[in-house]
Amino acid sequence: MLIRIENLTKIYQLGKVQVRALNSINLTIEKNEYVAIMGPSGSGKSTLMNIIGCLDVPTEGRYILNDRDVSNLTDDELAQIRNKEIGFVFQTFNLLPRANALHNVELPLIYNGTPRAIRRQMALEVLEKVGLAERASHRPSELSGGQRQRVAIARALINNPSLILADEPTGNLDSKTGEEIMQILRDLNDAGNTIILVTHEEHIAQRCKRIIRLLDGEIIKDELNDI
């Protein structure tokens, strides 16, 4: 089992008002699953993503990732887990604008102390996987949206993470490019990667093998999807 979430609740305190963004969620995800988290705006998708991605901690409940309880870790411990276990793909790509593709991709390796020469080698290999090896020295501004997202995917892959988290990965792309990105994610899943994708678009969710539907911080439906 890769992920086990038990009675997970997240409450935001906005002055005197409490916002219950997630309400007693229970969820397990196995290795090599391809999961979509669906739901309307404000339903708690991003909050759940942030906790699964170890960017945030729950108010109540437990989150066990790879047999390790990560619900109560310090900032620096969470940073280490993000570095090792999780690859993020964001809607807005979130590349460093002043760094070229190669440098963007090797960045996670800098934070786990990989030697420079090995970093370069590994970064080139993953760029090759997403078909961008010849754009290694281009900056994000010199790349198209689809190419930027592929650089971001390469960055997510470089540490060989247990889990790839994609938050609306096609939200800023035209449908044809979005299709290409979805194909890459599908190929990665076929190659053994676990992928969790957040979306509010039904046709994107339909490309995944399991769809979890959220509403007002609760799971209202969790179903397998045949593709």
Add this chain to the structure above:
Amino acid sequence: MAWQALVSHKLRSFLTTLGILIGVTTIITIWTTIEGLNQYVFGQLSNIGASTVYVQKYPWVIKGDFWKYRNRKNITYKEYQALVQYCTIADHISPEVFAPKKVSYKDRKFDNIFVIGTNEEYSFTANVAPEIGRFLTELDVRNKRYVCVLGREVTDQLFEKENPLGKRIRIGDKKYTVIGVLEKKGNFFGQSMDNFIIVPFGTFRRVYGGHRGMRVALLTNKTERLEEMKDQIRGILRRVRKISPAEEDDFAINQQDMLTSLYKSLTSTLFAIVFVIGGISLLVGGIGIMNIMLVSVAERTREIGIRKAIGANRKNILSQFLLEAIVISSIGGVLGIILGYFGGSAILSQMDLTSGVSITSILIGFGFSTTVGVLAGFYPAYKAAGLSPIESLRYE
């Protein structure tokens, strides 16, 4: 990484570093100048032997009321003789009288050449040695011979390429035979130290009169007995001059260390002033850097979020921004070291002195600029390190 960020804000980084640049430039300029001066002044002062004392009418460094010295009597020949007789600690004693005189050889004439009347001991008390020929001997002095020893510069002016030994030159109204030429001593603040002539003491007094004031130089080879020698001299002179115990000395016992300590107190005052000025510029520079780093942290909130999301911990972010602050201020530091060195060299060359690149001044420049970088960069970097990744990623 820090470098990339800086290069993309060249002008801003440069302006930020201006305060550091000015501060370091000021400090290094003065440091270089004082180091050049030190080397030179201490080198020259060592020409006056550390263990030679000079008995004179006035002290070299006057502290307090100048007027109390005005009625002092000259040091006399009788007092010199008393010192020779009773000062047992001194190994060498030379009487010294001076006057500027007209000097000529063939058709070459010079006014106002400094003529010193002294004895054979002068070569010890003044630490001079003949380059060619010989120095005065006891016989020259006792027999009041008309012989002279020349400084290097006088020799060059009078004789050009001619061999001076055995030639007769005119000093005032009398002719003297040249017996030696002294080794070159160089310049002291543009003043030649080789433009003088030495003649026997008795000859000088016979020709130019015996009533003028003199000074007496005394040297002991046993440096540890220097203070004892000064006490002995004081005792002898007070006895000869019949000074009652309640009265102050009416003569001065001068020594090189008086000049050294005067010089040191002047330069340390200068140092203090400069460090205050430099310190203020560095403070202003530091505030500038802190300000620009806070702006930089705010502008790059999203970048910080990205870095944290992919695994940067607090220390990674802290050191990134700290390093950036250090790089900015070190650029100022390095430029300051270079400009300061040129500034110091320019000042020294006005005084005809040369300067050297000193490791100390480079270390000082680096030390100051790095310290300012660390101090000014710490708060912004700490702030950056503490940002939450989620909120930073949401930042537009």
